[in-house]
Amino acid sequence: MVTAKDYSSPVRPTWCTGCGNFGIWNSLKKALAQVGLAPHEVMLISGIGCGSKLPDYTTANGFLTLHGRTLAVATGARLANHGLKVICTHGDGDGYGEGGNHFVSAVRRNIGIVDIVQNNRVYGLTKGQYSPTSPQGFVTRTSPQGAIEQTFNPLAVALAAGGTFISRGWSADIEHLTWLITEALGHRGYALVDVLQPCVTFNRRYSYDWLRPRIYKVEDEAGYDPSDRAAAFAKAQEWGERIPLGIIYRTESQPAYEEQVPALEAGPLVKQPLCTKTPEEYEVLKQEYL
Amino acid sequence: MTVNDMTFKIGGEAGQGVESTGRGFAKALVRGGLHIFGLQDYHSRIRGGHNFYQIRAANHDIFSHDERVHLLLALTKVAIEEHADEVVSGGGIIYDPALSVDETDLAGKQARAFPVPLEQIAVDEGGSKVMANTAAIGAAAGLTGFDMDVISGVIRDNFGRKGPKVVDANLKVAAAARRFVEEKFGDSFPFKLKKIEGPPRMLISGNEALSLGALMAGCKFVAGYPMTPGSPILEWLSVRSEEWGIVIKHSEDELAAVNMAIGAGQMGVRAMAPTSGGGFALMVEGMGLAGLCEVPIVLVNVQRPGPATGLATRHEQGDLLFMIYATQGEFPRIVLAPGTIEQCFEAGYRAFNLAEKFQTPALIISDAFLAHSPRALDMDALDFDVPIDRGALLSDAELDNLAERYKRHRDTESGVSPRALPGHPNAVYSSASDEHDEYGLICEDAVVRIQQDAKRMRKLETARAEIKAPLRYGPPEAELTFLTWGSTVGPLRMAVDLLNAEGKSANIVQIMDIWPLPIEKVTAALQGANKLICVEQNYTGQLATLVRAYTGIKVDGLINKYDGRPMSPEYILARRKEVT
Numbered sequence: 001m002v003t004a005k006d007y008s009s010p011v012r013p014t015w016c017t018g019c020g021n022f023g024i025w026n027s028l029k030k031a032l033a034q035v036g037l038a039p040h041e042v043m044l045i046s047g048i049g050c051g052s053k054l055p056d057y058t059t060a061n062g063f064l065t066l067h068g069r070t071l072a073v074a075t076g077a078r079l080a081n082h083g084l085k086v087i088c089t090h091g092d093g094d095g096y097g098e099g100g101n102h103f104v105s106a107v108r109r110n111i112g113i114v115d116i117v118q119n120n121r122v123y124g125l126t127k128g129q130y131s132p133t134s135p136q137g138f139v140t141r142t143s144p145q146g147a148i149e150q151t152f153n154p155l156a157v158a159l160a161a162g163g164t165f166i167s168r169g170w171s172a173d174i175e176h177l178t179w180l181i182t183e184a185l186g187h188r189g190y191a192l193v194d195v196l197q198p199c200v201t202f203n204r205r206y207s208y209d210w211l212r213p214r215i216y217k218v219e220d221e222a223g224y225d226p227s228d229r230a231a232a233f234a235k236a237q238e239w240g241e242r243i244p245l246g247i248i249y250r251t252e253s254q255p256a257y258e259e260q261v262p263a264l265e266a267g268p269l270v271k272q273p274l275c276t277k278t279p280e281e282y283e284v285l286k287q288e289y290l
Numbered sequence: 291m292t293v294n295d296m297t298f299k300i301g302g303e304a305g306q307g308v309e310s311t312g313r314g315f316a317k318a319l320v321r322g323g324l325h326i327f328g329l330q331d332y333h334s335r336i337r338g339g340h341n342f343y344q345i346r347a348a349n350h351d352i353f354s355h356d357e358r359v360h361l362l363l364a365l366t367k368v369a370i371e372e373h374a375d376e377v378v379s380g381g382g383i384i385y386d387p388a389l390s391v392d393e394t395d396l397a398g399k400q401a402r403a404f405p406v407p408l409e410q411i412a413v414d415e416g417g418s419k420v421m422a423n424t425a426a427i428g429a430a431a432g433l434t435g436f437d438m439d440v441i442s443g444v445i446r447d448n449f450g451r452k453g454p455k456v457v458d459a460n461l462k463v464a465a466a467a468r469r470f471v472e473e474k475f476g477d478s479f480p481f482k483l484k485k486i487e488g489p490p491r492m493l494i495s496g497n498e499a500l501s502l503g504a505l506m507a508g509c510k511f512v513a514g515y516p517m518t519p520g521s522p523i524l525e526w527l528s529v530r531s532e533e534w535g536i537v538i539k540h541s542e543d544e545l546a547a548v549n550m551a552i553g554a555g556q557m558g559v560r561a562m563a564p565t566s567g568g569g570f571a572l573m574v575e576g577m578g579l580a581g582l583c584e585v586p587i588v589l590v591n592v593q594r595p596g597p598a599t600g601l602a603t604r605h606e607q608g609d610l611l612f613m614i615y616a617t618q619g620e621f622p623r624i625v626l627a628p629g630t631i632e633q634c635f636e637a638g639y640r641a642f643n644l645a646e647k648f649q650t651p652a653l654i655i656s657d658a659f660l661a662h663s664p665r666a667l668d669m670d671a672l673d674f675d676v677p678i679d680r681g682a683l684l685s686d687a688e689l690d691n692l693a694e695r696y697k698r699h700r701d702t703e704s705g706v707s708p709r710a711l712p713g714h715p716n717a718v719y720s721s722a723s724d725e726h727d728e729y730g731l732i733c734e735d736a737v738v739r740i741q742q743d744a745k746r747m748r749k750l751e752t753a754r755a756e757i758k759a760p761l762r763y764g765p766p767e768a769e770l771t772f773l774t775w776g777s778t779v780g781p782l783r784m785a786v787d788l789l790n791a792e793g794k795s796a797n798i799v800q801i802m803d804i805w806p807l808p809i810e811k812v813t814a815a816l817q818g819a820n821k822l823i824c825v826e827q828n829y830t831g832q833l834a835t836l837v838r839a840y841t842g843i844k845v846d847g848l849i850n851k852y853d854g855r856p857m858s859p860e861y862i863l864a865r866r867k868e869v870t
Contacts, residue, residue, distance in 0.1 A: 011731060040715040045553070048723070055720045056732050061712035062720025063556055064732070065549065066579050072546040073579075076553025076561065079537045080511055084557075084713055105542040262532040263510070269537055270558040270711060274508025274678060277534070282674040285502070289492035289667075290321065 002038050004029040009059045014050075020171035020197030021051050024118055027174045028089070029058070031181035043084040045074040047094035050125045051118030051197075054089045068098025071106040074113050082112060082258045083268040085185065092119040096132040096152050103154075107161040110189035111257040114181070117154065117192070118171075120199035121206050128202035138205070154194050155236035155248055159229065165191035166232065166249040170215055171198070172208060176245065183247060189256040196243070211243070218246040226250045294324055294349045296481040297358055298430060301342040301373055302365025304335055310448075311363075311423040312343025313493075313664070315430065318444045319347050320493045320666045322437055323486035327780075328493075328664040329355040331855070334518070334602035340368045347483060353630065353665070354781040357860045360481040361433065362401065363426050370395045377401035380480045384429050386410075386422065404433065404479075406470060415466045417459040424460045428467030433475065437485040438468060492667045496634040496660035496777070497592065499672065501526040503638020504562055504588070505534060506676045511554035511561040513539040513547040515569060518602050519658040520592040523564035544569035548576030548589065555585045556721070558683075558711035560642050564590040567609045568598070574616045577651050581621025583721045583730075584699065584707065584746070586645035586652070586681075593657040595854050604854030605658040607776050607827040611836065613655050614805045620743070622705075622750035624652040624757075625805035629779035631665050632672065633802055639676040647681035648749045649706060655804075657827070659856040660777035682708040689714045697728040701741050705748030750806045757803040759811035764790065764797030770870070771819035772798045773845060775833050777856065778825050784859035785866075801833065813841045823869055825849040825862060846870075 007029040015021045032042060039060040046052035048067035055062030061084065065073045070090045078086040088095075095103055095117040106113060122140065123129040129142040132152035139146050158166045165187040169177040177195065184191035196215070198207050218224045218235060225231060232249035258264050266272055298315060302308045309330060316328050327346045333339035346355050359376040362369070364385040374396065377383060383401045386408040396403045406429045412421035424445065431441050442461055449457045494502075501523050504512075514524040528538045537554075541547040547563040554561035563573060570591040580587045591613060595606035613625050624644045628637040637654045645652035689696075689710055696717040700707040707728075710717035721730035727738050763779075764786050774782050779800045789796040799815045801807075816822060816837070824834040824845040831848040838844050847869030851857050 038715065040713060040718045043557075043712055044720070053732065056722055058720070059718060060720070061718055062722075062730075063553075063583070064720065064722040064724065065552070066575060066723060069545065069549040069576065069579075072541070072549035073553035073556075075539070075546070076511065076513065076550030076555075077557050078553075079539065079550070080554035080557035080559040080561070081713065101542050102546055105546065261537055263535040263537045266535060269510050269535075269554075270713075272510065272535060274510070274560065275506060279675070282506075285674075286492055286669060286672075289494045289498070290490050 002033045002036055004033045006039055007032060007058050007060060009057055011057050013057045014053065016201050018200040019050070020120060020199070021054065021118060023171035023174050023177065024051070024116065024195050024197060025054055025057065027177035028116065028181055030174070030178045031185060034178065034182050035185050037085055041084060043077055043086045045070055045077060045086060045088050047090040047099065049091035049094050051089055051091045052094060068094050069102065070094055071099055071102040071113065071115065075106060075109070075111050078112055079258060079261070079264070079269065081268045081270045082264060083271070085114070086112065087114045087116065089116045089118065092117060092121060092133045093123050093131045096154055100132070104157065104161045106190055107158045107163045107192070109257045110164055110254050112189055114184045114191045114193065116181070117194045118197050119154070119194050120197045120203055122199050122203040124199045124202050153236060154192065156233065158192050159233055159236055159249055163192060163249065164189045164251050164254045165247070167191070167193050167247045168245050169193055169195040170211065170245050171195055172212070176217065180246070187250070188252055189254055214241060214243045215245050216242060218244050218248065291480050291482060293482045293484050294347060294486070296360035296483065297344060297346045297356070298361045298363070299342055299344040299359045299373060299376070300363040300365070300426070301340065301369030303338050304333060304341055305337040306365050307420070307423045308341045308343050308365065311426060312345060314444050314448055315427050316345045316664060317493055318436070318441050319345065319483065320491050321443060322440045322483070323488040324348065324483065325351050325666045326493070327352045327355055329856070330662045332603050340366070340372060342369070342373065349486065353783045354859060356784065357858045361430060363430060365389065367395055374399045374401055382433065382479055384426060384433070404471070404475060406467065408467065411466050411470060412463045415459065415462045417463045421460055421463045424463045425467035428464030429471045432468035432471030433479040434481060434483040435477070436483040438465065440485060490669060492669065493664050494631055494667055495662060495664040496628070496631055496656055497522040497662070498526060499631045499634040500590065500628070500638040500654065500656060502672065503635040503676070504642070505530065506674050507560060507639035507642040508678060509560045509562050509588070509642060510535065511537050511551065511559045513541050513550035513561070513563050514565060515541055515544045515547050517566040517569045519594055519661045520564045520566040520569065520590065522661065523590060523592070544572035545576065548573035548587070551587045552576055552580050552585050555580065555587045556583070556712070562588040562590065564592065566592050566594050567596045567612070570609070570613070577616070577623070578618050578621065579723050580651045581623065581746070582723055584649040586649050588641045588645050588652050588654065590654045590656065592661045593655065595852070601854040603658065605827060605856045606852060606854060607657055607778065609655060610775065610804070610832040613653050614836070621746055622648065622650050622753065623805065624648065624650070624753060625655060626652070627655045627775045627802055627804045628660065629776050629800055629802060631667055634660060635672045643677065643679040644753070646683070647679055647706070648753050649681065649709060650749060655776065657777050682706050684708050684710045684717070686714065689716050692716045695729070698730045699726060699728050699742060699745070701728060701745050704752045705745045706752065754806040754808060757806060757808045759808060760815045761800040761802055762797065762815065763800065765795055766797070768795040768797040768820070770794070770796040770821050770823065771816070772796065773816065773822060773824045773833065773837065774798060774826060775801050775804060778827055781857045781859045782825050782862055785862040788859060788863065807836060807840050809840050812837060813843065816841065816843050821846050821870060823847045823849060823866065825857070827851050827857060
């Protein structure tokens with residue numbers, strides 16, 4: 001039986017004490033164990049940033065790639081071997097900033113990736129600049145007069161782009177986040193798990209104490225139906241005094257991208273032989289040019 | 291009378307069917323046993339402008355167009371203005387008097403006028419006006435005396451999917467146009483195309499041959515964003531993806547394309563991302579990831595003149611040093627520069643072998659001229675049974691018996707680390723784009739940095755020893771040696787043939803395996819040259835620069851061109867006089 005311990009590694013994280021990444025990391029390992037996936041059946045793909053170091057600290061197949069390109073690499077990996085469970089872990093700068101186009105495209109594609117975005121609303125590894133999810137007016141080294149742009153709303157953008165599994169977790173609630181990730185792992189297609197995560201060093205404004213009284217779970221709200229897209233849009237706008245967590249929107253009616261690619265009907269691409277055609281079939285190909 | 295040695299040129303606006311008509315006629319000539327070389331020239335627009343398609347036909351294999359036109363089919367007045375002066379003495383121009391063309395446009399030209407009411411013939415025969423192009427082919431066949439059965443066969447194939455009615459209408463139109471020409475002009479046109487019996491041949495372009503090579507190598511994943519002139523590779527493989535079991539991903543941009551290829555390559559699938567120079571510029575970032583994490587990928591740059599948008603549909607060889615040097619930090623790469631259709635096929639499969647053997651990006655640098663110009667090839671010119679070499683790839687059985695913890699980036703003498711594909715329980719590893727240790731884990735230690743960087747760069751030397759020597763053409767000893775790369779070798783071959791026929795002596799050294807530059811082999815090939823002239827389609831002479839940097843050999847002269855139009859043999863011969 002797989003346990004969370006199977007995913008532990010002798011490498012110690014470089015994250016600050018109190019960093020929200022610890023909660024996300026532990027939740028992910030627990031979730032993987034719960035669904036019974038062994039480390040060799042999982043492909044963790046990350047980009048660059050504090051959170052993106054997660055695969056380095058975990059025993060599983062891993063690939064730490066380039067800032068912002070996480071989902072593009074993961075898309076190629078998933079299409080090449082859909083026998084492995086592909087999971088991305090990257091921050092808000094990686095996922096929504098540098099990787100914005102890849103984010104919208106991955107959502108539209110409904111490619112079978114669990115996308116865990118470690119959303120601390122700041123650039124931590126580069127020591128404190130504002131990110132796409134930073135609040136308007138947020139004062140940082142690159143926004144000394146306060147950030148002018150409006151805050152990026154990943155849930156609403158994912159909904160608008162046709163997302164099929166859109167959720168939000170909270171790094172301090174490991175039990176809930178573990179459940180959320182297990183649900184995402186069971187989803188058919190692209191699953192967004194946006195995780196609210198304090199950066200204890202560079203985003204003091206957005207702390208555990210600020211978040212804790214505001215968050216609530218949509219599962220606890222009577223009558224909330226995550227299959228209702230209009231209701232999900234409304235829920236995705238909610239921010240401030242009340243911040244919703246949980247599965248904001250979900251539908252299993254859309255096939256995943258890889259389910260619709262003819263070449264993958266014969267199984268994972270990497271398992272298929274390189275070239276199986278006969279000399280006769282080669283000749284047929286040549287006939288096209290006569 | 292001249293038989294089977296002529297150039298047919300069709301000129302008109304985008305949207306008038308210049309390409310399809312040209313291709314149809316070229317196909318007919320190849321089926322008639324002739325060799326052809328096709329040259330396309332078009333603007334970056336969907337309608338209007340001026341395009342042409344030029345077909346050089348001969349009894350023997352030909353590697354280039356030249357500047358003489360024997361029969362011009364002018365679909366517009368502009369086509370006459372642009373090309374009438376190219377028509378040789380005794381040559382002719384077919385045009386439709388109903389269009390904006392008339393005999394006054396031809397005043398003072400040595401070309402003979404062949405007015406043919408193409409549209410009228412099409413309509414009279416019960417066809418539509420668009421069949422004027424079919425009438426034009428019929429007229430050209432009539433003037434040149436080319437076999438009508440072959441023309442009819444091509445019409446049947448080209449229009450077959452539109453149903454028998456359309457086929458029959460086109461056949462009638464072509465026959466009527468031919469009758470019109472024969473009745474009106476008799477046998478007066480001195481350039482003839484005569485069917486010859488011979489083995490069947492393929493009419494195939496560089497992009498098609500390169501795609502075929504990739505397909506035969508077992509390329510299973512292709513990601514790309516459309517960019518002329520690279521997109522036909524993406525389209526060619528897309529059309530065949532279902533039958534051949536390939537995953538094609540038309541991506542959101544070239545950043546995604548290269549990174550998707552890297553994702554697929556890391557999992558163990560042979561992956562490619564074709565593009566042009568601007569797209570390649572975006573792929574540079576990803577190429578570094580593949581270099582550092584030792585992921586085999588194949589990138590193709592079908593060059594066009596840059597920078598920026600440049601000349602979108604035209605030809606230049608301006609990206610050679612960019613392909614070799616585009617890098618943040620240092621990592622090994624392979625660069626192949628095919629110059630002929632056969633070499634496109636060869637590069638198309640060899641790149642995958644080299645990428646996997648050295649676990650690093652293998653790049654193919656092609657160009658618009660090579661990509662778009664079809665040539666007739668013997669059926670056995672491309673051997674589809676290509677050699678496959680996956681390099682140091684650990685099998686499941688080897689992994690089952692792995693005695694120690696797997697090291698993805700093991701330090702070895704050759705620099706190549708035995709590769710395990712993700713998914714085996716005995717070889718669970720993570721590979722970081724940060725500098726990493728042998729296991730792939732992030733490591734900033736100075737000693738490890740030196741070990742890993744030196745290991746990667748050592749692969750370049752391993753590859754250099756294995757890479758092929760320059761290709762040679764012409765007599766071993768010559769007064770004049772031309773150094774070249776890429777598609778320029780085509781017109782250069784014809785120029786050299788002409789020089790040697792005149793009693794001068796000239797030969798060619800073509801570098802196809804261009805990076806890592808096989809320094810000793812290049813030095814050996816160039817050392818004895820009496821006079822060395824570099825011929826390439828760019829401003830600065832990039833190959834000449836490269837060769838001088840690594841061998842110390844300085845060329846005696848440079849024949850270059852950067853107007854977006856490929857060199858002709860005549861151009862090379864004229865420039866030779868200037869530089870020698």
